[in-house]
Amino acid sequence: MTIVPDFGTPVSRGGVLTPAMPILPRGTERHPVPGGGSRALPIGAGDRITIIDREGLQPCELVFFGPDGIADPSRLGARSAGAPDGLLQSFASSDSSARRVRAALETSGFTLDGALCARIFSDGSRAGDKQAFEAETDGLLLVSAPGGPMAVFDQTPPTDIIVYVQRASGGFIKSGPQMHDPLADPLVDINIQPGHAKTYEVRKGQYIQVLDVEGRECSDFQALDIRGVEKGRISDIDPTTTRSLMGHLYPTPGVHSKFFAMDGTPLVEIVQDTCGRHDTFGLACTARYYEEMGYPGHINCSDNINREMDRYGLPSRGGWPAINFFFNTILDDSHAISLDDPWSRPGDYVLLRALTDLVCVSTACPSDIDATNGWNPTEIQVRVYDEKETFEPTKGYRMSAGADLQLTRKTGFHDRFAEHTRNFIEYNGFWLAANFSNHGAIEEYWACRERAAVMDLSALRKFEVTGPDSERLLQHCLTRDMKRLSIGQVAYSAMCYPHGGMVDDGTVFRLGENNFRWICGSDASGIWLREQAEALKLDVWVRSSTDQMHNIAVQGPRSRDILEKFVWTSPTQPTLQELGVFRFTIGRLETFDGRPIVVSRTGYTGELGYEIFCHPTDAEAVFDAVWEAGKPFELTPFGLEALDMVRIEAGLVFAGYEFCDQTNPLEAGIGFTVPLKSKPDDFVGRSVLEERKAHPNRQLVGLDLDGSLVPSHGACVRIGQAQVGEITSAVRSPILGKVIALCRIDATHAEVGTEVEVGQLDGFQKRIPARVVPAPHFDPKKERVKGNYA
Template sequence: MSLDSETRPRTLSEATSSPTTSHAGKRIRRTRVAGGGCLAFGVREGDKLTVIDPEGAQLGLLYALSETEGGQAVIPSLTHLDAPTLEEALDEALEGRAATEHALGSRNVDKGEIRGSRLFGPDSAPGSKVQFEIKATGLCVLVAPGSAMAPDEQNTPTDLLIEIEQTTDERLDAPPPLAEPKMDLRVDAATAASYEVKAGDYIQIVDVEGRQCSDFLAFDAEALKRGIENGLDATTTHTLMGSAAPGPGLHSKYYDQTQKPLVEVIQDTVGRHDTFMLACNAKYYEDMGYPGHSNCTDNFNACLEPYDAIAPRKGWPAINFFYNTFVDDDDGIGLDEPWSRPGDYVLLRALTDIVCASSSCADDIDPANGWSPTDIQVRVYDKENDFPKGKAHRMTPDAEPRLTRESGFYPRFAALTRKFEDYRGFWLPTCFSDVEPIEEYWACREKAVIMDLSALRKFEVTGPDAEELVHLVATRNIRKLSQGQVVYTAFCYDHGGMIDDGTVFRLCQNNFRVVCGDDYLGVWMRQVAEERGLKVWVRSSTDQLHNVALQGPRSRDILKEIVWTRPDQPTIEELKWFRFLVGRIADQPVVISRTGYTGELGYEIWCHPDAAPEVFDAIWEAGQPHGLRPFGLLALDMVRIEAGLVFAGYDFCDQTDPFEAGIGFTVRKDMEEEPFIGSEALARRKANPQKKLVGLDIGSNECIHHGDPIYIGRAQIGEVTSSTRSPILKKNIALARMDVTKSEPGTQVEIGKLDGHQKRIPATIVTLSHYDPKKTRVRDVAPE
């Protein structure tokens, strides 16, 4: 049989090659409802449903519907029907409404008559939960009500979590589809299936129960009609994309051996896949002592047999989604259990007509599939759908994934560049020029720039014990912080290693806002509050507060033309360093802080995402006479290294204390009188320093990188943490962590390349920071 226009996609029964397998036992499905949003989800008789309020003070509205009507047959214990009607609740939902309406569409119900139950409320403690026994198969809808939060308020809606414990022996259900599928195919454990996809359509490959690999093959359908087998080629893909595994963003495509792109990655909730090994084959199992074992290669050969142009192979070079292989320090290739959790998936888009094959890997003799193969779900969606690009981020290993999202300012920056990268879960611009960000750099140093920093994490800390908690977790003396003031601080574990750095805003006596880079800080603060018995809420407001930084010597002149403040608030001209005001831009409420990350006079403007376009437009228009330019992450890295400003994951980590990170000034001097978490360890570390952050002047124009070792003679005495080419200093510079005995300014050292010894680059230790060490420019307007 050859491929022609009459060939139709095969169903599971037509194309699979092995019998179904399933696994008995308890399974748990987890998902989240976004604050201010809603979610519809199916339940079965015998399930146990748990709804959790992880951050506290978030109202939940739960509705249960049977197969034919609303009612409590599904959850008999849902007796207090004190919630508004389902129709009223959905009218207020900000996220998930369309998918919920789609799920309700198949049920002939009157949403205006269905009432539900209220869960939690303004006084619910963080981690509160309610549990229900499911007595009949049906559909549930959970709403987490909440409206837009003004930037000077703290009533942020937060997520609710859902756990469904399935105790039956039936297979775990796949998660709800992303849209109406054109094809919905269950690939049973240890089988494979072939199917056809038209150009522009989407392919979703779902790991239903988690820890299950799925090999993927794709062939150019037009070439197959001509008798030519052009399939995905890993070597070509690696070369053209410059990455081990393409992912959402600029480097997202998989190619065949003719360098023709066949598919691109749109969404990926795992991000770790094998793209350089063969699918499992008979030889692998024979060598391990299991002759005749089912394998993906034979399964592929069987399901692809109808295509005359595709010859069978002894080992298929597949893209193995979810397979966790790695290369060790000795160039050996090893494997371990996959990173995928139940419901994780990869969403691809076909770039031409293709013939595909997907397997559920048959390997049960090693950790490749968690020792127990399970099912894979494959869905195809019409090209008319518009799925946003993104990869998943989890604040903790057991958290629900969040796909990369766009900030409220994204449309304005996207009109100026296509160069975006996934920065901590947000699409942020890297550069706005054709080659290098030099123009952006000089605009920051001489005029003004605007950049999107919405990826910063924000937490609203409220309650009678709010000051107690923040004072306990921050290295600064928070009790000295006055209303309207901001302070830069570190946050440390008990052993003195840093969790993160960030800023703390004091809104009033018992109200604080913590701004940092890591979601985990919020989780950790809630844990500390629970352990200490503090009455305080730590709620994420990252999705309610997006922000741009306006930096440079002209920034004050730009803002003073467009910012309105009440008489009880300072004006832009009056706003002091590390203070904030509440005002309006373009009649939109904003909070403006005199803070930044560039070493220049500058401000950060905080607003709700819905207000972001108008706020940006007002700043952009006012800034044009002053030479305002957009600013990306590459230029930001240049200016912050010049200014000696540290970056998490490069200049510090959880093994680094604030003294070693060069921010010892953030540690309060009264540690014994005012102890805080990590203070005992920090006092010991301060008395016995081991490492010190220093500046390096590089005696060469060759590139220096993070992690490069630093030597005096044969001995390594430090390593580079960050480096850049400084346009204003006309040389390469770096930040480095050195042994304290070899950290004096003027010390001559060498940076090792290759094995550290074959090639050395000279450098000289200098004090921090390279540029404006006394911070005169951030404290006032730079001289013309």
């Protein structure tokens, strides 16, 4: 075993950094292993295997089968650590990684009976630690990142392992696009080389996967109603009809998109999309485009489609309209179109479902004269799957530019909320309810204000910060004073970059002297904490526990009455009655032996409320306890639309609206999280914030607007001709009976009573009179959060 360099660092091409597309050395593969999961990899003699512990403290087990079916770690140059207990535990689970490993073992004819493993990273590894091995023979390698469900009062989440394989042969042990495994057994599997097009027939209900093999390659797609084709006419996806029926100015492929023929016949719908950035439905590239660029005779997708359609006797077109998958169209404020490198990464795909029998055509675009294909045309893979397959609607999510793809996930509470609505939207990689079928946002709003409401907040990011230097790290990275935080206490804080712009906001829980939990909205928080820990050489670990801890919020005047019915706490923990604002308690459902939970007196509504944290496997039991206890109080499910209403009234900020990395906490309206006088220690961004506090430039204020029009986020705020601010959030407040807004405004015009106008259309032709008022608009003294109701 030897220490080796990292393979995944960003590379520079022509002086341009490309962190999203790291180029691995030739013959090197990268294989992530999910925390608690496993992976099977075919290995050749002489192959070099490098294992990296991404976040630290994650044990890893390696089982290597030789051609004789005997699992002997000495063939990797490693010592035996006995039976692979962690792999056996993972192997027995029902997750997708375990299913793939079981299939690999079944195909090979090998068995884990009597298998021996090598065990690494079991003595307290650091984030980024790595070890390398070399295979003496061909074989099958099983890699496991063992770990079971994490209790909510524990801080031991299983985290990812990354495996790099450097092939001794200099190439892949499997060739070509098969490196990207199919989603199921394909009925059709077509490889399209750059500069070519292929037609294929698809029956109603079947699925079409268009896959970008190497990344950054445009693929034009058209689907024609086969009944029209049989009559010699073109009945294909029509951009104008699609745009009109979907209510989009420029329909972009997404999870809920459908595409229609000119007569309104639905042809395809999008089921999965891992890229999320495609064309505005223009033309496939044409001969004229290349001619006008000075390249007459250049091969183009429209002519390629014409040649494929000729076999069906269909007339040629000078330019075929198409869904231009992976093509990065940019539309500016004047509606001018430009382009840049595609956003797609190797293996990104779009999955469609045929809504009638179709003739489809796909291309691999040949453009090598611009950024359409990143200046390097590559191949496209098309697969068709049987209609009997089940594919959940999902979108792709990455926690950072270079992170591994994750598909949209269901929270542990999803199925319970799904009993009340089908209206889920993707939020930060999870499906969350927008509103509920038999209620609606207004009714959900009033339930929260007058009784109680329950909502899913599991998409919040959770990070376990542990180790001797955990307090020092958070004291350095958060604006709040961690030295004043008691065990059992929660603090709301901002996290800043050196220039004062915000990384994120969130709550920090102190579980012990050297144990903290940071709960926030963005994965960027965890990345920033790790970067700072490494820069300061601190003895601390920052590990993601988002998938180990899901949470619901029970908010409203009767929330305490509901939770009192089922929350059990030991004598060493505060009871629900004793739990103060921004405190938490560790408890159980009902009894000493009940499901473990953490209950915090926190929320995002401006009401008395609590959040309940549990492992996803306990989520349905937790929801059932809440729902049953809430029946006498008319507990109502609560969606994101209603949440936006109550949080704007309460003056609570939201990432991307009230703050971003160009906004400091003072400008975001949360200056109270920056105790410059009482926190003596330095922290990231302090010097800039001191200067900004002494000389403010912008402030967040409240606005009361005349009339009933609700302005959009980003709408300009003007005094006369000059723009002095912009709307960050706005809502028609049910309880106040007027339109209110949060506004970031120049400090010279932030005085209460200042008359302004909110611009509509171009900002000049339509104006909404408004005036500056104190924020928050509703319950400014936070009496309701304290439980003090009139």
